Amino acid sequence: MLIRVCLLALIVVSGLCGATQGKVTVKEILQQQQPERSEQEQAEQAQEIEEVLLDKLHRETPRGAMQGYLNAARTRDFALASDYLDFRNLSPEVLALGKPQLAEILYLVLDRTLWVDLQSLSSQPQGKSQDLLPSYRDLVGELKTSEGPVQILLQRVPADSGGDYIWKISNATVAQIPLLKKQYSYSPSGEWLYKNLPDHSFLGVKLWQWVYYSANLLVYLLLAFAITRVLAFIAKRIKPDLSAEASGLINGPLCLLLGVILARNLASEANSTLASKAVFEGATLLIIAWTWFVLRAIDVVRYRFSQRLIQKGNEQAVYLLRPLGNVVQIAVVIMALFLWLENLGFSATTLVAGLGIGGLAVALAAQKSVENIIGAITLYSSAPVRVGQVCRFGEQVGTVEEIGLRATRVRTLNRTVIHVPNARFVDMELENISERERIAYRPELILDRSTSSAQVSALQTELIQMLEQQPDVADNPCRVRFTGFVPRGLCIEVLCYIETTDFNEYLARCEALNLTALSLLHKLEIELAPPEHL
Template sequence: MFFHISRVKSFSLVLLLCSFFISAHVTGQSVSQSKEVSVKEILEQKEKSSQTLEEMADKHDVNVPFDDFERGQPRSAIAGYLLAMRAGDLTLASNYLDYRNISEKTLAVGKEELARQFYVVLNRKLWVDLTSISDHRRGNINDGLPTYRESIGKVSVKEKQYDILMQRVPRQEDRVKIWKVSNATVEKIPFLFAAFSYTPLGEWLARNLPSIDFFGVMLWQWLYFTLMLLCTYIASYASAWLLVRLLKRIYPKISSAPLAFIKGPAAFLFAVIIARNLVDSSNVTLAVKAVMEGSTILIFAWCWVCFRLIDLLKVVLADKFVAQDKPLAVYLLRPAGTVAKLFIVIVASLIWLENLGFNASTLLAGLGIGGLALALAAQKTVENMIGAITLYTSAPVKIGNFCRFGQSYGVVEEIGLRSTRIRTLDRTVIYVANAKFIDMDIENYSERERIAFRPKLLLTPQCRRENINNFLDELKTHLQQHEKIASEPLRTHFKAYTTLGLELDILAYVNTTDFDEYLDEINELNLTILSLLEQHHCQLQVVNERNLNLT
């Protein structure tokens, strides 16, 4: 299973790297071909348009002529036009264009249609920054243009630039000077619209669907690009399904996890990238580009892919830890995966906010300061969690092990994220902080493959040499023939003369890790030694407290 997952996972990573470079190329391409307009600026423009008209209504500046449509200054005039078009009110919007002295051919297009076409041109190629347009009744007199004209930008068609102008014209009713889109610009609208119009399908959708926009993108555009994404996803899913069928033929025992990854997040990611690459630029406005630069769906797709990769990695590591006899480390995979996913969400959110035009550096600085404060406050907790990770991965002790820690003995009952619970020989419970526990001298008795038998024997000085030698030889023979005693190391020697008596060195290992079984075996061995001592007339030295104090 591990082999198959690793092979498919490597293949998936290659596909993802390719998709990453494709998405980076597409994103860079779209940025280089459009003005840098963000979703934040689009939302602010709508708000500024409303504020401009409200300020004009409340201001009652005597220097600015009163007008029902707030056309007394260039800024409020263009703001009124933009708001009228966003509301879908073509009749109202037509009041902001100057139709005087234009050709019959242009006028035949229709006043309302000219207002609509002009809005399409602005949406496609010109971002109107209201703050750069004068709010003086006479406009900006220092822009090098005639005093009755105000420039709101330039539009390029086949490397030739055309000025988009506002003009101060007399109002038809009373000859009061107001601002409208210049008749010179109105005359160019059909030409500019022919260069920047939507596709026939886009035009039909724009005319027949309600004039509703979300984040500056029209309703028909949301439907159009959503349908495109759906079509690319169906194609991508079909390709993924064929790839899965092929992998099943090559690796019949392959697990379902990598296959679900290919048909799910990987297919969706490729669909998003393909949709961004194949987008029809004729239906793309500056607002659409801004939303695309936000990369909301692309970021979501990458997050989904990363989440599923983390889940696959958890499966691989779990199998690896079990194979290494570290089952406790498996419990760490879930919180570690959660932390990794949280980190991905934070990074993706910051990137998304930056793409939308919001300043995420302030939020990042706040998170850094807050994280530092949290880290200082939770320093001990973090130390204990790191200690738990060490205990889980290196596994010096496991649950159920009998061990010595420091000067205490007990059985490990639980290894938590904060502390380790140990049941002592007195049946009491001790909780030791993990950070402290891993720094202790830990002796794990449960890891012994056998248990030593080392009796302390002191014989009286009156014991004869041949008796001691016979005793040792017969004891060694008995140990060598015992089925529960390891063949080596095995020692039976006369070790040394001491002031207390003749010291014997006897060492053997009982082949068991069960302490109760060990006690049964050494009980028999001790009785055998006692019998051999009597048989060979070897007397044990009695050591009293006075002799011990003297030594």
């Protein structure tokens, strides 16, 4: 019950966590890190704007200006990045921050709040038209602040050298940078890490952010470790016979899952950026934790079901739980992989469609495997033979050791092992030797032709009396009959059943009966017929 409650609670928490997933994906980050301006694109752009004197910073178009600013800011060359900002007509309070500092603050704010889609910006010198803005302005995006929305604008202004026009980030936007800094600045710890750690990044996430979030995760994992140990202690007190599987589920997968969920929901977002959100909303750790938890939970459920089936005396069905559990676990891993790809921004449906092209070939190749799986289910459900039982199949006799998903393993009387495909095994005539409730005793007595009728009659009487006196011989049927003449001599049919299913005990009883019958033959001076080849 405790495990079920924990599972339900974690599902709810994880669902709430997944609802906050951002729109930016790792795929988009990887695409943005690729070179945006190839030589061919620059040549095409030069053809389109050949009437304009090209600017060395590529500020001829809104797209070129924004791309140049972002490239300079990503390398922390904020002196160069400031050349993409329009500082005209700004108040002394704004300019007092310094031009490189203004460029840096704006970049940090954009990095946290606005994913700039460069392809959506105009590549024409005149900018966009029909966007409800003045012809000299283009909109990059809009940010929400406590004092109202702030637009990130690009503006066409005269070049610094005079003459032609270039595009810069509008002074109307630059004037709002102090407000944006107040609204979206890093925490003190994040600010210190940002300024003191090297400027390296992976998947668009800075080194200092990796350090910050790793430290946060470690703290919450330690907290989860303490919580799960308390849960394990309580569960052990409530249920002293708690299985090792259930205890391992709490101490291992549940600990990791709880730590990841706490880190995702309780960690401060003051130091997050769109890139870090995209990477962490890819939910790699969360999916790994959930997958591990579900796989171990399947093991726990399988163990519980096995114990119940054993208590009910249905040990046969226990052998079916292992292959079925393996199939479910494989399905869970595949679903987790597809979910992870979707979170990263890659279309798992496209991958599935691509795999579907070869689906027919795979289905044909897997036809025998499917038949064998169905055969295994049939063997477990109808149970003509069970694991551990002796059976006759075809011309072979052996003990069933395992009924797998593909084949049934049988150990023969010669101690060799035969693997029979389930689809073939289930279609055979299976003689279940272990299911017999008693074993027949049918010795072949062929008397010599010289035996008289009186001797035959006396032998019948003596054999019947001998069998009836045996406590482990069934009363019915129990017969000794003179069935007729055969080429070798006179045929006496003996049929009775020994009340045992233990074959070793049966052999011992047969031996005693055979010795008694032999003494009767000697007593009555009756000879057995010689073999045919003599």
